[in-house]
Amino acid sequence: MKLQFKHQPFQAEAAAAVCDVFNGQPMRTTTYRLDLGDMTNVQTDLDMTDTGFRNHPLVPELTNARILDNLHAVQRRGGLKPSDALAGPGINLSIEMETGTGKTYTYVKTMYELNARYGWSKFIIVVPSVAIREGVYKSLQTTQEHFAGEYGKKIRFFIYSSDRLTEVDRFASDSAINVMIINMQAFNSSKNQRIIDKKLDTFRSRKPIDIIAKTNPILIIDEPQSVEGKQTKESLKKFNPLFTLRYSATHKEKYDMVYRLDAMDAYNQHLVKKIAALGVTLTGSTATNSYVYLEGIDLYKNKAPTARLGFEIKGATGTKTVVKKVSGGDDLFALSNGLEEYSDRYVILPDGIDGRDNSVTFLNGLKLYAGQIQGNEQMTALQRRVQIRETIRTHIRRERELYPKGIKVLSLFFIDEVAKYRLYDGDNDDGRNGEYARMFEEEYENVVGELQREIGDEAYLSYLDKISAHETHQGYFSIDKKKGKKARFVESKVDRKTQTSDDADAYDLIMKDKERLLSLDEPVRFIFSHSALREGWDNPNVFQICTLKPQSESEIRSRQEIGRGLRLCVNQQGERMDESVLGSEVQELNKLTLVTDMAFGKFAEALQSGLAESLADRPKKVDVQLFMDKVLTNANGDTVKVTRDLAEAIYEDLIGNGYVKRGELTDKYYADKASGTVQVAEEVKDCAASVVSILSTIYDSHSVELEDAHGNNVEAKVDPDKLKKKEFLALWEKINQKSFYTVSFDTKDLIQKAIDKLNGHLEVSRIFVKKEYGEQETQIQSKDQLLQGESFKQRKADQEVADHSVLGSVRYDLVGKIVEETGLTRATVAAILAGMAPQKFAMFRLNPEEFILKAGKIINNEKATAIIQHIAYNKLDAAYDTDIFTAATLRGKLGQNAMPVDRSIYDYLIYDSDGERKFAGQLDINEKVALYVKLPKSFFISTPVGKYSPDWAIAFHEGTVKHVYFVAETKGSNDTMELRGVEEAKIECAKAHFAAISNSSITYDVVKDFEQLISLVS
The missing domain is CATH 3.40.50.300 (P-loop containing nucleotide triphosphate hydrolases)
Incomplete structure (x- = not known):
């Protein structure tokens, strides 16, 4: 390039x-x-x-x-x-x-x-x-x-x-x-x-x-x-x-x-990247090991705010970390499916979600601000890991958007010591991953695997598949080139006054290989660099900067590190992606996300303070003096010097047009400026552009906006007119009825089958103790022997199952927990546990949470098999109201999990997977489809194995296909061999429910994709 x-x-x-x-x-x-x-x-x-x-x-x-x-x-x-x-x-x-x-x-x-x-x-x-x-x-x-x-x-x-x-x-x-x-x-x-x-x-x-x-x-x-x-x-x-x-x-x-x-001019003229910030911060210990992460707050005009909260939940195969939308009064103990770690009053206060300071307060006194984490024994390491994860996630999402445009995306990590990236065991050692490099590779694999399900671009997926986690990151540090030793990264000598490195080797790769780094053929996309390399070099395609070291407010105000990514990006032809190429989209495409260890509000305040300091000599208000002695120019290049009388005329006219109020520019002025319709005094009407240019010198603290990267782009809104369309009303009348079920099966038979399955298939992870024994050599022959760690030799190694309980101080109601998992009576659960082989039941003390999860899953699968054959549904008088559509809050980011749609009752579709995105895309353009909706989770069918929410409700135009109203569940596969146990039972229950409420006038089925749907209805 x-x-x-x-x-x-x-x-x-x-x-x-x-x-x-x-x-x-x-x-x-x-x-x-x-x-x-x-x-x-x-x-x-x-x-x-x-x-x-x-x-x-x-x-x-x-x-x-x-x-x-x-x-x-x-x-x-x-x-x-x-x-x-x-x-x-x-x-x-x-x-x-x-x-x-x-x-x-x-x-x-x-x-x-x-x-x-x-x-x-x-x-x-x-x-x-x-x-x-x-x-x-x-x-x-x-x-x-x-x-x-x-x-x-x-x-x-x-x-x-x-x-x-x-x-x-x-x-x-x-x-x-x-x-x-x-x-x-x-x-x-x-x-x-x-x-x-x-x-x-x-x-x-x-x-x-x-x-x-x-x-x-x-x-x-x-x-x-x-x-x-x-x-x-x-x-x-x-x-x-x-x-x-x-x-x-x-x-x-x-x-x-x-x-x-200055910064304000550059931003307003779209000459630099727009800045977004994503804060990840620590909070103090609360004497608990519970993990809670506040991603952000969502505000609404007509209802209480909600929060996006990260915490652990008990899943089908173990605990996992999720981010869920929560409201005042929500209890993490319940939301986590009963994890004991959240039993100590992790209940959000009724008014505990505060949009004024972006915080959430719990009943136990814990208060978190957006971006904060609490509840881990190694909180600093976890914080850095989350920063790395969020940087990778932001990178992949931005890369997915820019790859088709031929724009290479780079991310930069600033660290404070080489050892965090690369460790060496000897002079001729090639080195191994340090703490942050290990974290990066682990998180990269996880994030790419997670986001690949959302990605439908085959070309981009192919690009990702060709790059391994190990080869896509590189360090840029000083290099030790001593004779007889392999080149290795070393700490730079840092000038005390400028706080920058004085070692030219530290810059060789960054400076000499700038064009190579910009090529999509070069696998390096993530750069680890010493914090001393914070000025004097940059790369136009740095879109994310993550600082993995504590930052002071003075450092942020200086904006040195931020400057490494402000330059507008280039494509594979080396062409600068500026306003002449992109028009009004220039700053949405050119966005620099800063992943910081400070809360967004504090970071934004520090950055804005630095900008304000740099703009201190700008005029702060509009008055007559602002125009005095200025030179105005018309379209022909003719100039006029502004006298006091002319300055007063310009100022009075601005007030008369509603552009100035108490010395400040109004929203009306900014709106007219955006549309190019600013009106000025008759005496200078040919010099309107010059007047606007002078007004642009006014310092406005809101002129340079800092975007909170925790925020979302769009909120899906219901079109009230579509709720009234005959196609929707006919569809809704068919599917909104509620039902109740009855089920009968032989309890003794279920107990015996569950016992047999538990004895035959239940296995839980054991805790092992690893023991390694070594001795110092009898004699130390040389200094090198000490330096290379050869004075100690390992003699024995062994590992064994831990001989103590891992329950600690946590006490479990085992029968009650499995009752919660299965919905069976305590007597039935007790009979199952009593019938288990002693060696299988003893596994509970080895790993209680996993025992409860796996035992519950095995019992549920046996229960589900019995349910399919013995369930019956009957229609209730009660029905769902259309309020469930207006009450649901659906928000997402365009190009990531949101897309504009036409035939849905919502203006945007918030999708959970790439399969859903493709399915909706076909629904939206197919002429046979009259209207469709992705059903909210509040629309559900009660089943003995939990609530069940179908995905889609679709109405087809009458006469184009066999006239049906279709409720669909989209799956990656509709092979019944892959829909076992509880999932299969829920689907069978749904079929029975819709048959009972619609007299077969509505079709429910599981489809793999849109093509199969059309085949069924045709």
Whole structure:
């Protein structure tokens, strides 16, 4: 892949703003006699020249007063506050550009423009760290061909090194555009004199700084807030700069600002990704081992809020973790199917779900906020695991959406130490997975397996199948390349001041392989990186950033880590997916999800505070002063300077049009702005765009929205007109009747069959104790023997079943629990347990929960077999009301588990599997279907083995097929051999129920897919 670059107006405007400050400077090239130094030991046949090229000084006509006039014109044009005077000594211009908008591209373009207009050709880029240095070098490489095509020439660039001082001579003697990239550490003298300031024998008795200063270079300072301490400012004077340009998203000192594209501008102009946050946080211990995770709160206009809560439930084969929608008053003990861990008052208070602070409060005093977890012995590890899981889940869902568009999705994990990712046992060891790498591979397999059931795109599934969990992640750390040892990841040396790594090896893969990482042929999609690599590099296709280390609010406010993923993504052709390609969908496709260990509210507050700090100099209200002395431009390019009278007219008209109230812009203004219909005063009606541009400088804390990734996209709503359609009314009349059942079977026969099955088939997992014994060697021969762990040898290993009960302090009503599982009487259950073989019954103490689950399942299967043959249904007078459709709250995410539909009574379908999505898709387009509905869970049939809810109710157009009303249950297979026990019993009960209430005027059956449905009704 080769990255493509576009000519973007804002970058050209930034370059023009710098150049226009020097209007009046002629186009000139200047030579001088270059000091070659001591040539005594230099071979005479060496090609040497004493002609040097330097930047021509500012001409006498370009006085400070004229430069200030030029500066004011530039500032008024850009809506910036005019400088009172030049910020000396020298000329110092500031350019503010939000991270991800192409800051490096912009100053490279500015160098070309300054050369084209004025002939200046010597530039020095000063950077604070190795990361930024390597990023700048890579940018100069990748943009070289692009700019050469525009300007007809190439820049010669190099990284300053005291080991390669011949580059300094070439910098001074070459007539082309020359760029030196230099770390501030190379010249920032303190107590010890730097090499750059010394006369060197290797440099023919010259000082490198003297040769550089003679070129009168233009200084470009990248991230000046990290470069310019007191000492550095003094050291910069040694370069004898013609003038200085400073580029950053977060300037500490503004100097003379000539261009601003801040966070608010970048977001509103759709130049960076939209940010979403997903918080996963810890809460304190509550002296319980119960696991509870609050995913989020859902709010409604006409009813109490609900919560999405993660907890464990007792399933068919064991306990599992689920996320369910819960309401005030719900009891986790009941919802978990009676897990004892939730028996201590895990009841949500009636008003315990609070949308104001996104919290849930339980009767036992526990209060959780959105994203928080409690109740695990290793909570920190669990928190990190959940963060990894949520990052993978978000990645797969985003990837499923973008894969067909040819867009590679990358996720980035920031960690604080290499050992969490890779562990080594010796100098020549290839290494093994650390804690986070192990977690990643485990969770990746689980998440992909879980989500594959939702994925219907065969091409994407094939792409997933080709990539293993192990090969799809990679670490980017410093590399130890010591002779005689295998290369291995090591901790970077981190600069205390900048908190970034000074090791160039740490950046090799990130910088040199950026294009390869963007290719769908490259299996690496998940990147683990040291937190010290948080600035100076980025990749446009990072869509998820997960920070697996504690974060302070000050770190979040600095937005350094976030900046790694703000750049708009590219496709497989290297084309930037911006507004010119995507239109209004640009920020929905370009969304950066931050998975953080802070609650969403706290994280959002910290991030917004950082944005507010960076926007502190923006005007806060609309008043007459806002327009004073501004320059308005009409469509023809004509300009007018705003006087006080004109400013008052503009302001009064804004109030009259309802656009301003008490100094703040109103919703009416934003609505008209969105539709392009903003009305302005008659005197400036030809300059409406300029007026809107000035109003856009107002700081509004809501201008840069932060999306809560816990939230949902859509809520399915019932179409009231469809509830009144004759097709629906006829269908509903046929299926809404309730029924009761009677069942009789030989209890003694059931007891004996259950005993036989339990004795023959019941097995539960045993707890084992593993014992390993080793001894230290009699003699230690060497230090290496200790370092490599060879002074100890394992002698014996054994494992045995634990000889103690695992029940602990938990007491079970075993008969009662199995009664709950089976619905049989206590006497019947007691008879079954009493009849079990002693060795089988003894399994209860080995693993109580599993014993109850498996015994209950075996008994239920025997019960179900008896029920099928002996059940009878009878119609009741009671019936379901259509309120069950309006009362059901159905929410989902488009493209993940929600789709818009036309023939359903809902406007969206919330589906549980890819099979349901496909089935509904066929129902929605088939002309034979009049109307259908996915039945809510509150519509159920009572059976002896639990409530049963069919999936679909479908009405066909009369005359197109045999006129039937069909209730369908969709399964991946309708082979009766795969529908055993309880499931088969429920289906048979449903058939008996519909036969009883409809006199065979409605059909109920299990179908595999839509094709089988049509075959049945035709």
